Amino acid sequence: MSHRDLRVVVGPGAVTDLRTADELLSRSLKARGVTGELVPTASASEFETAVHAAAPLGEFVVVPGSLSRNLADVAVIRVDFGQCESDRSAGVRAHIRGRGLGGLRYAVDSWYFHRFHPPTVVTYGRHPQQRVEMRIPSGPGPFPVAVLIHGGYWKPWWDSDLMDAMAVDLTARGYVTCNIEYRRPAESDWAATTNDVATAFATIATTQRTHRLDLDRVVVFGHSAGGQLAVRLAADTATLRPALVVSLAGVLDLRIADQRRLGDGAVSAALGHRYSDESEVYRRSSPIERLPIGVRQLVVCGLDDEPDLLEISRHYTDRAKASNDRVDILESPGGHFAVIDPESEIWQQTAERVSELL
Numbered sequence: 001m002s003h004r005d006l007r008v009v010v011g012p013g014a015v016t017d018l019r020t021a022d023e024l025l026s027r028s029l030k031a032r033g034v035t036g037e038l039v040p041t042a043s044a045s046e047f048e049t050a051v052h053a054a055a056p057l058g059e060f061v062v063v064p065g066s067l068s069r070n071l072a073d074v075a076v077i078r079v080d081f082g083q084c085e086s087d088r089s090a091g092v093r094a095h096i097r098g099r100g101l102g103g104l105r106y107a108v109d110s111w112y113f114h115r116f117h118p119p120t121v122v123t124y125g126r127h128p129q130q131r132v133e134m135r136i137p138s139g140p141g142p143f144p145v146a147v148l149i150h151g152g153y154w155k156p157w158w159d160s161d162l163m164d165a166m167a168v169d170l171t172a173r174g175y176v177t178c179n180i181e182y183r184r185p186a187e188s189d190w191a192a193t194t195n196d197v198a199t200a201f202a203t204i205a206t207t208q209r210t211h212r213l214d215l216d217r218v219v220v221f222g223h224s225a226g227g228q229l230a231v232r233l234a235a236d237t238a239t240l241r242p243a244l245v246v247s248l249a250g251v252l253d254l255r256i257a258d259q260r261r262l263g264d265g266a267v268s269a270a271l272g273h274r275y276s277d278e279s280e281v282y283r284r285s286s287p288i289e290r291l292p293i294g295v296r297q298l299v300v301c302g303l304d305d306e307p308d309l310l311e312i313s314r315h316y317t318d319r320a321k322a323s324n325d326r327v328d329i330l331e332s333p334g335g336h337f338a339v340i341d342p343e344s345e346i347w348q349q350t351a352e353r354v355s356e357l358l
Contacts, residue, residue: 006036014065028108098157113164141212146175151224153266169342231287254286292323302334
């Protein structure tokens with residue numbers, strides 16, 4: 001196998017139809033211009049043999065299924081199709097869990113972007129999720145800074161790998177990209193989530209000289225639930241103020257999002273209780289309640305996204321303008337993930353608009 005080959009070792013019984021997994025893997029590899037193979041195993045001993053055979057070839061993917069194995073001695077991306085606790089073994093760089101069989105596609109992307117566009121990891125705490133992945137463009141700088149905050153309705157099954165493609169695209173456009181990972185409420189609490197985002201943002205500024213950052217041109221992108229975190233960050237930050245905040249299909253009104261139980265009740269699950277007019281945590285956390293933000297904003301939403309999110313984006317924009325915030329809205333065909341897909345037209349429009357605004 002060459003450095004462009006990916007091996008995926010599958011434990012016994014982890015998939016029920018190997019054809020489906022193999023087709024999905026083949027499409028995912030082809031999309032990134034790389035090759036690889038699915039290695040199914042029929043027993044624990046066969047799985048162990050396959051893992052040892054793959055280990056010398058560099059990072060690979062394991063789907064252990066029901067098998068229990070310490071992954072400290074190999075460099076892997078672990079995939080579990082169902083929801084489970086995070087594997088913090090020393091050898092596990094990324095644990096993709098709770099995304100169904102589609103987790104294989106995310107694993108291919110994670111392997112590809114970290115092999116061919118490796119980031120510099122900056123930690124801002126002791127927890128494994130307290131980290132920022134930075135990518136630096138070539139050239140003397142100083143560079144504008146793009147801070148990325150991923151979504152996933154604040155649930156632990158969605159990580160910063162969602163923003164890898166966008167980070168690589170923005171780096172190619174001349175930005176230092178800072179892809180923030182943070183603790184999620186289900187495994188910590190809401191305060192940990194918001195504090196992590198604020199601390200990560202402050203930590204980025206400390207690398208100004210090392211990475212040649214232009215802190216007068218900082219843009220914060222937040223996707224979905226990350227849009228809420230991005231706007232709240234801008235509202236809370238008193239020292240380093242971003243020049244622009246971009247909401248990409250953001251959850252910008254937590255009252256509406258909770259009342260309509262978006263994300264299967266994700267808002268109340270994250271914040272700890274249902275919305276009420278008296279709730280201080282909702283007042284501080286809901287972007288629409290924080291207006292005016294006092295920072296230039298761009299609100300982006302695909303016309304094929306959930307109607308609730310499109311409505312929220314439009315209503316938020318109207319309210320922001322009425323509060324005298326400078327805010328633009330960009331709407332174009334595309335679904336919820338098109339807004340972070342560099343291959344989509346709506347992302348191309350977004351990147352060009354951001355460049356103009358900065």
